[in-house]
Amino acid sequence: MARAGLILRRGGLVAFPTETVYGLGADALNARAVARIFEAKGRPQDNPLIVHVAAREMVDPLVARVPAHARQLMDAFWPGPLTLVLPAAAAVPREVTAGLDTVGIRMPDHPVALALIRSAGVPVAAPSANLSGRPSPTSAEHVLADLGGRVEVVLDGGPAGIGVESTVLDITGDVPVILRPGGVTAEEIAGITGRVRLDPGVDGRAGNGGRPAAGYRPRSPGMKYRHYAPRTPLILVEGDPGRVTARVQELAREYLSRGRRVGILASAETAPLYREGQVVVAGQRNKPSTIAARLFALLRRFDEMPVDIILAEGIEPRGMGLAVMNRLRRAAGGNIQRV
């Protein structure tokens, strides 16, 4: 840990586990170190990074102002999977904010992440430690598969628990706005702030789920890219649960009859209904956190399976189901059937 901290302080890159997904860290106050993150990931320059802190005192030098709700939200959810978008201080390099006047900050709930930040003694800018566009890594093996040779150190903390990224919440305006659904649910945030809105980019209202409609400018720049995608094409079927299963069965037969190999991402409840295709159980439909925990690992696993097309069942976009559906819609890249 001492060595990893030193590498960060000297401008190097360290990948590390958090409770959500693995991050690719650099000293957030060192513009050149941060630029190396973008290089290693092949990340578009206009997509800002989240700054990770290990203590509340580390927030003050990074922000110009502490908006209403900030402290209550930190009390309720830090350390944890909530990123707060706050007015940025001038000290934050534009490589981190991608030129925005805000900065996203979170305190991860993972002993290795916290120890690393403390050891470095600096705030740590870290996106998810995947190649840009790929599913986020939930194990050290995923990080090595994407970034091996491009990063000085990978700290292995075993599988990430939550499995989807933090919720990104903009609290610079009157009503908090969820820019990316994640490990803290909209319902839980509303329990603290009273009101909360969903950015139109979150649930597909701004476009066909994959890409926002023309003219819509996402407030979280990351939302405009195809993301979380396996290499194998994925079709997402969403809507009434009974009809979803019927439509997936129908599509499976259609593809199989054309000689294509079909993978089905199903739930524990629905898996027994499928007689064809390679069925993979994501988790329980009525407990979306179980699906979140395995989703990215399964999307990667499909690429190792002899499968030409993935048919994914949608679930109800409530609670953690909203984050799961947001990731699935974007993995589908607009390939969505509503039934």
Ligand code: TXA
């Ligand atoms: O759980 C997580 O948040 C993980 C772990 C490593 O902490 N990190 C992560 O980072 O998912 P990344 O870079 O893959 O996603 C950050 C998201 C992007 O959609 C980005 O556009 C958004 O947060 N974001 C960051 N700073 C922002 C800002 N100032 N305003 C709006 N959106 C911001």
Ligand code: MG
């Ligand atoms: Mg990411």
